[in-house]
Amino acid sequence: MKKTRLTLILVSLCVLPLPLLGATANYAVGFYAGIMPSPGGDLNSYVQIAKYNSSNGIDGINKSLDGFSTSTINRPFGVTGGVEFKAIFFDYYFARVAGNYTRSVYGGKGKTVYDSDPGAPFVPELLTAKYAITAYDIPITVGLCIPFWKDVKISFSCGFAVAYGDYTNSFKSTSNTDKGSFSGWCYPLVLMLQGEYFLTETVSLSSSLSYYRGSTEILKDSKKSDTVDFAKIDFSGYRINFGMAYYFYSI
């Protein structure tokens, strides 16, 4: 009995939106650009733990000491952008596929100090550190879309992305030089909130907020001339984008 009631409720919930069957499907293409704070997360790697006194990557690498001219190494600030294809079915159901490019453009470099000879008495040395990350991803999400009259649509969707990343780091001091380069794939989880404001019946301005969660497995440094390094590429983080979309086809 309970099962029958539950089935009836679920079927009713699915059927509720059907009076709006008039617009069966709408398809749109769009482009957008925006920002991503902290692409790559803390950019931790084995060499930073073993040689440069940081157990949490770029966050812990910062040290300052009298007599050394250091500058804060901030997590990188990234820009992101891409193109999208989306479909809205029966006014309420939303599906989207896109292609994104993200890269760090600011931060991620500076000067710090480290103990160049951990076995001996304290031997601090100035260290120049640089971090950079580039990512490409194809997110595929499905979800719900709420239209507010003909002016505004707000949609929430979730899914996954096929993501490829390229992370490089370099550490240079008088007695040590290390460079790392890592490339890898993974499938991060994607959540997305998007708002659209229609300028005409077919053209909309959009803003979107997306959250990625996922990282590659541990990757081996492809530069073989120095200490072999190991790191993950972390795609986790928020991205906010602004763009335009054109609804080119309705059934």
Added chain:
Amino acid sequence: MTDGRVLENSDAAETITRYSITYTGVPLFAGLNFPVQDIGEFYMGGGVEYFLAGGTISMGAQQKDISAMALGYGFIAGVQLNVTSKTRLYMEWEYIDARTGAIMQTTAAAWDNLYIDLTGHRIMVGFMYYVI
């Protein structure tokens, strides 16, 4: 303001036992507003926030005052509901990613190593009065 006590330190060399940090943030965001007829609006934006932080760190019997600044990046997303023609009730989700540089020595090594992580989510509820 964040206040806490370290009960079990994972790093034996780290001697912090208690901390109390207060910060002021000045955010600047730009984005899009989505009006929903005469009910209110939904908005999203990205931007920067400048932080001034201060506080006290206790390491055993020793107490040290700290001060630091940081620039962070992030976004806001929120809704505003019209209450009267000039006042609106709003609820806003803000996320900012920001860390200070090294500001204090907490280990046996002679350098400053402690940084303050100001990264996090903030949920704000309030009233907005539109002067113009």
